[in-house]
Amino acid sequence: MHPSLLAIKQSMVFTGQLERDIIDLLTLYNCPRTAEHSLRVGDEAARLAARFNGDTEHARTAGLLHDISAIIPNSDRIRFARELHIDILPEESAFPMIIHQKLSRIIARDLFQIRDPSILNAIGCHTTLQADPSPLDLIVFVADKIEWDQPGTPPYLDALLKRLDVSLESGAFVYIDYLWRQKERLKVIHPWLSDAYRQLKANLADAD
Template sequence: MDPLHLWPEPLRAQTWTGDAGDLTALADDVDTLLAACGREVTREHIPRVTAEARRLARHFRVPEGAAAQAALLHDLGGIVPRGEMVPLCRALGIPIYPEERQVPMLLHAQLSVVLARERYGVTDEGVLQAIRYHTTLHAAPNPLDLVVFLADKLEWDQGGAPPYQAALRRALRDGLEAGATWMLRWMASPEARLLVPHPDLRAAWAAFGVTARG
């Protein structure tokens, strides 16, 4: 069964016949789909994250094309209304944590992975993994995971520059892992105002020696 029949109508109405390796065409299709679904915040967020992912990838010698592809697709699962994320994931056979039932938006990364595979034909497991963990990171991230995670945090979708942006950029002078450690510590602080820590985030905290505060 083609899982795409379960998705919002604009997705089903706009088919993709291109090559996901053509990043210009991919960016255009993603933008068109987000516009059709009325996701203007995400539509503005994704190009900024992609530009940042490219910059970080070049600086840290991570494959730029893979970073850009993951960044273009990382939030696409957000086209699904939050109230429909849990039922859709259940229908797709995606395991759901209790924390994800409590905060369904935490499922958007897994839905983005499904779209990357099913709509765009992405088969690079490294790209799919970076999409999957861009919100939370995980216990054993590779450089591509770190690039996409940090690009998403440097160019967040909350309007304006994040309050920690300058400090995170300073931390990145010591490398991707130093930047990730700093970001994870911030996410473990009261300032982050997390509704609920995802199990993958808790695993990342443990792996990076971070203790939640507050």
Template structure:
């Protein structure tokens, strides 16, 4: 399936707001890829499909994840919305014909991040935060930072995510902590 076909199919499976967000992430990912020497088409497609499982109701996510043999931890069982990322990678492969493991990994990591992220993984994680439709406090600062230095932008996005999760009194996914710590240890 080519990009245009994926856009058409996705437009019928996501809400208009989520679809607009996905288009914004796709454009932002392509811009970051061009800036940081990553394959633009891979970034564009991963950005488009990153939330392809986001329209699945939370009460179905656990069951679907089990049907795809996705290994879940306690945080994901308590907060099934986090499963939309690894489940999205499965759906990108099954429903959209994506067979590139780099694209699938970037989709799978876009919500929690993780240890030793590739440039594409970082781009999709960051693009999800900074696409033009995002208007949370500090969004403009994150955009500016990410366009200058991808790792600094990623670190700031990890921090933003952790602060948000704490403010919402939710569980922090261990992959987010591991990704943040790994990034800091590499500096």
């Protein structure tokens, strides 16, 4: 294990009870709001998995761990990513918050011993989505947008919930399209988001 992760591991006693360890770690690193958000996303991901014939335990695990990298301050994320040999895109260097999804993937794997690739992949693209998303990718992405971590009600929420009656892809596209319509005001456009936008738009047009 990389020394940076080993130091985190040694900062508390891990019990092997996933939810408890996640909450304790986030609380220890002064991220109580992220802990609350993660619990809500885990529960919502499990609900969506049940609704769309997915694996509820996998969905809940990915939802609980999706923001575990909140323990790393934003100012340290690029350095941390380099130490962990994570591929860093120019957009991530310019706006380090986005790389938290990749960091969460590594922390889930190395600190929490998550080995299932589908869970790790869903954690690793939960902010931007990506091309050819799996059902679990879509579930965790949508759950995170339903239970967003900002004050108030998401401005896209009603439309997203309505489109879930059509499909997971339709629900996910509502949020991506919401971002796309204001892309000139965003600090960066992550290439994974661009890929997901174009592919979902084409797929949904073909389905109409």
